[in-house]
Amino acid sequence: MAKLNITTAVATLALLGGTLGASADENAKLVINGDIEMVTRTKAPDHVPFDEIRSGWTFRTEETQVLQMDDFDNPGMIFVDQAIDNWNTVEGSEGKSCASCHQDAESSMQGVRAVYPKWNETAGEVRTLAMQVNDCRENQMGAKPYKYDGGDMAAMEALISVQSRGMPVNVAIDGPVSETWEQGKEIYYTRYGQLELSCANCHEDNYDNMIRADHLSQGQINGFPTYRLKNAKLNTAHARFKGCVRDTRAETFSAGSPEFVALELYVASRGNGLSVEGPSVRN
């Protein structure tokens, strides 16, 4: 049924626009499985210098947009299935799996993605979802940590994110995280590398412009982890940060570094109000 609707929608778009594939339909509505309504455009939070914030989905072509509208078409969902297996697999010295403590991810992980990165009072630090997953693996399960931006981590993030799909991103920026948030903001506006480009140069000053064949988005990360058609795998936000900084001809920071943790907090907060979309599909 959902499939039929999408096919009809595409046919209609083609008739109306005649530019199918050439440019994004910026006003398309993202409804997943004909059921979960996503907020892809909304009023910007006070700390973001835009009138409106927009999901990266609104910048993509119709073909790419459609792939995220049905979980049978979304290649990222394959990795969610893989992560369910890992969720239930006992690993490490303590004889535990994720499920041993968190039972069913579908209920226990609801709303979790939406508020990360967040302050961890016991550890006295800002934690990303990936840091929390690895803390569980190392300290609760006695298992080896996942590679921070590797396939297992991306899949686990997808499984956790999917339980919050449609909920608004709601990352705290004040209180104990404020120092890290300020650090992330400074990184966002620093012009790195031989090309001397900051995140803001492209994603704040030039979003919606073409840079060669790429349609610049606002660089929102509400859709991460993201299945990219370009590399045919699930990508974490830190892997994308690395790629962006590398593309400025700079020495990148590492995935999971304090710099990228701070940047993730700041960039995530710029998307407060957009729906959690992970795993999203992008080009």
Next chain:
Amino acid sequence: MKPFSILAACAGFACVSAIAASAAETAPDNVTHDDYGSVAESLTGTAGDAASGATIMTDRGLGNCIACHEVSALKDAPWHGEVGPTLDGAGDRWTEADLRGIVVNSKMVFDGTIMPAYYKNSGFVRAGDLYTGKAAPADLPPILTAQQVEDVVAFLMTLQD
């Protein structure tokens, strides 16, 4: 005629011409911009080759100028960006010295511009080694050589309204 003679010199006397070129070239740190950011003197003393400039402007590994600028004369190369202004008529709007200053280091002309400096090799934050993500070598070369800058300027001067 000019491209041919340059090629012949390079092929025949590679070592000699390389030494001669470095002796005549102005190093990135020694380029003088005037109050408006313009650079009056050629970086090499050798006239730029507009045809080579056109190649540099479209090559992703070199200038890749069309990533951000539309240039009607280069429409054979796909995907012209819209981050910067169109360069059509640039040779009418600017002098050769202006254009050289902009290509060398546009921030000397337009304060805070997004445009990278194509003939600069120091003063960066976390400079990398091309697109590897690794740290830059101690002797980081500028994005374009002195002669490539001259070639791009020569091409831009052909863009007349």
